[in-house]
Amino acid sequence: MSITNQSTSPAPVSVERCERLLTEMVSIPSVVGDATRAHQWVTARLRELGMTVSHYAVEGRKAPLVLGVLEGEGDAPGVLFDAHFDTVHARPDDWSHDPWGAVVEDGVLYGRGAVDSKGTHVAMLAALEALVASGAARGGPIYFMSDSDGEDGFRGAVLLADLGVSARVGTVFSAEATSNTGIEIAYPGISTWKVTAVGRTAHPTEPEKGINAITKIAKLVEAVDAGRLQTPAGTSSWFEPRVTLQAIRTLPGGGWTIPGRCDAVVSVMSPAGVTLPEVEASIEAFLRTLEQEDGDVRYELKVLPMGAGRLWLRPGESNPEAPGVKALEAAIQEVRGTAGEVRRFNGGWVDAVELMRTGPDGYGTPTVITFGPGDFEQAHQVDEHIALREVAQAADIYARVTLALLS
Numbered sequence: 001m002s003i004t005n006q007s008t009s010p011a012p013v014s015v016e017r018c019e020r021l022l023t024e025m026v027s028i029p030s031v032v033g034d035a036t037r038a039h040q041w042v043t044a045r046l047r048e049l050g051m052t053v054s055h056y057a058v059e060g061r062k063a064p065l066v067l068g069v070l071e072g073e074g075d076a077p078g079v080l081f082d083a084h085f086d087t088v089h090a091r092p093d094d095w096s097h098d099p100w101g102a103v104v105e106d107g108v109l110y111g112r113g114a115v116d117s118k119g120t121h122v123a124m125l126a127a128l129e130a131l132v133a134s135g136a137a138r139g140g141p142i143y144f145m146s147d148s149d150g151e152d153g154f155r156g157a158v159l160l161a162d163l164g165v166s167a168r169v170g171t172v173f174s175a176e177a178t179s180n181t182g183i184e185i186a187y188p189g190i191s192t193w194k195v196t197a198v199g200r201t202a203h204p205t206e207p208e209k210g211i212n213a214i215t216k217i218a219k220l221v222e223a224v225d226a227g228r229l230q231t232p233a234g235t236s237s238w239f240e241p242r243v244t245l246q247a248i249r250t251l252p253g254g255g256w257t258i259p260g261r262c263d264a265v266v267s268v269m270s271p272a273g274v275t276l277p278e279v280e281a282s283i284e285a286f287l288r289t290l291e292q293e294d295g296d297v298r299y300e301l302k303v304l305p306m307g308a309g310r311l312w313l314r315p316g317e318s319n320p321e322a323p324g325v326k327a328l329e330a331a332i333q334e335v336r337g338t339a340g341e342v343r344r345f346n347g348g349w350v351d352a353v354e355l356m357r358t359g360p361d362g363y364g365t366p367t368v369i370t371f372g373p374g375d376f377e378q379a380h381q382v383d384e385h386i387a388l389r390e391v392a393q394a395a396d397i398y399a400r401v402t403l404a405l406l407s
Contacts, residue, residue: 010130010403013395017129019104019388021045021122025085026102026111032086032151035062042066042085042146045125049132051144056163058156059308063148065156067163069141070132072406076140077170079324079402080366081128082157082352083121084150084175087113094382108385116379119386120175120372120394121146127398134399138406141168150351155308157351166355171324171367171405173398174350177374177386180336180394183328184345184370186238187353189270189315191279192246194263195220195287196300201260210258214250216297217262221245223290224266231282235273235362236317238344242269265304269348272317273362276303279312316353319363324405328369331400335393345370347379371397 030038039055043066046053051068058065063086072078090099090112097103099112109119128142143165147156160166178184197217202210223229224245231241247265268279280303287299303311318325320342332340347370356364373394374386 010127010134010136010399013126013130013392013399015107015388015392018122018126018391018395019109021125022109022114022119022388022391023102023104025118025122026109026113027100029100030063030085030087030113031089032149033061038085039063039066039146039148046144049128056156056159058148060153060155061148065148065159066146067160067165068144072138072140072142074139076406077366078141078143078168079405080143080145080165080169080172080352081124082145082172082174082350083124084117084147084351085121086148086151087116087118088151088380096383104388107389108387110383110385112384114378114384114386115177115374115376116384117150117175117177117372119374119391120177123373123391123394124173124175124398126392126395127402130395130399131402134403136403136407140406142402142406143169147351153307154313154349154351154354157354158308158310161355166366169366171322171369172352172355174352174368174370175372176347176350176370177372177376177379178370179375180371180373180390180397181332181338181340182371183325183332183340183342185318185320185325185342185368186236186272186344187316187349187368188239188242189274189312190349191268191270191276191312192304192306193266193268193283194302194304195266196302197262197264198298198300199260199296202258204256204258207258210260211296213259213262216294217248217264219294220264220290220299221248223286229283229286231268231270232274232278234271234315236271236315238317239269239271241271243267270315272315272358274315276312313349314353316356316358316364316368317362318367318369319361322363322367324367324369324401327401327404328371328397331397331404334400335396346376
């Protein structure tokens with residue numbers, strides 16, 4: 001595997017080409033859940049590359065997942081580009097530029113999705129254009145997935161496992177911003193739980209006859225805030241478990257009553273090496289302890305499914321010595337002149353983790369790497385923007401690393 005053969009290395013991607021592609025893409029509103037023609041634009045670009053393109057309906061979404069494949073000359077492990085065309089919403093009145101105007105000032109493009117993650121999406125497309133134009137032989141397939149719910153339930157990626165894609169690829173590049181330096185390889189599992197405090201309803205003129213469920217859920221909140229809910233530590237050197245409270249609500253029962261039930265929503269982030277039953281057992285033990293300390297309350301626990309038939313988003317971790325990681329390190333060094341940083345993912349989760357299966361060494365296959373242009377702190381922000389030069393630089397890196405892996 002080499003990325004130094006200049007006779008077959010793709011030509012550098014121009015900033016102008018990236019500006020044109022990103023301007024077109026950002027100009028198409030594609031807020032998650034809304035009707036959009038963004039998938040049609042992506043389909044056209046992939047077909048221009050010679051890819052065979054299919055659409056797959058995504059549960060609860062008006063736009064489909066787009067999947068393109070470009071076969072290679074052999075059966076070597078392929079490369080999958082994992083991108084999404086959906087974005088979060090934008091209120092035009094909050095912005096100094098039209099969120100879908102794709103305004104360019106001093107080499108910086110402003111628009112919703114510029115960073116998250118149409119900028120990376122375009123870098124991937126431009127990289128494949130350069131790679132195809134180079135005429136370089138490829139020993140395995142190239143897949144390009146563009147999903148319609150990368151901002152929400154990550155339902156689309158589940159389909160790729162059913163389609164057998166994961167068995168044909170060795171490396172997945174996930175489209176999120178890392179400023180062209182971060183090589184992010186570790187992803188926590190995410191589970192969401194509803195805890196219900198069960199007290200006893202009473203008339204507010206006789207509160208002593210009731211057990212106020214709000215008071216009891218407050219004790220749970222205090223205990224969680226004090227760090228008493230300890231979930232399994234797993235095997236990852238990148239993450240520690242994290243527990244956060246997401247919501248509190250009382251159940252309907254009239255406004256003039258001592259509430260007998262109150263819910264809390266608890267989110268748990270779990271490192272690699274942890275299973276969902278282990279998380280559940282740790283929460284159950286915590287709740288039984290609180291019940292014993294209180295004496296009056298009972299707590300009920302229920303996992304809140306994540307959609308697409310999943311009870312949680314599983315953790316995953318790639319081997320830092322995997323060929324995809326080492327090839328990306330080399331490509332960053334060659335294009336930028338500085339080393340990339342192998343680190344954990346900072347954004348929560350990416351849908352490509354759905355494709356990973358943990359091997360005997362504790363690492364997942366295929367190797368899932370998050371890498372891309374832009375400042376992650378710009379994601380979802382007002383006046384979201386990205387430097388076009390950085391998009392072109394990412395395209396050069398993607399083209400080189402793909403050629404290295406498929407040569």
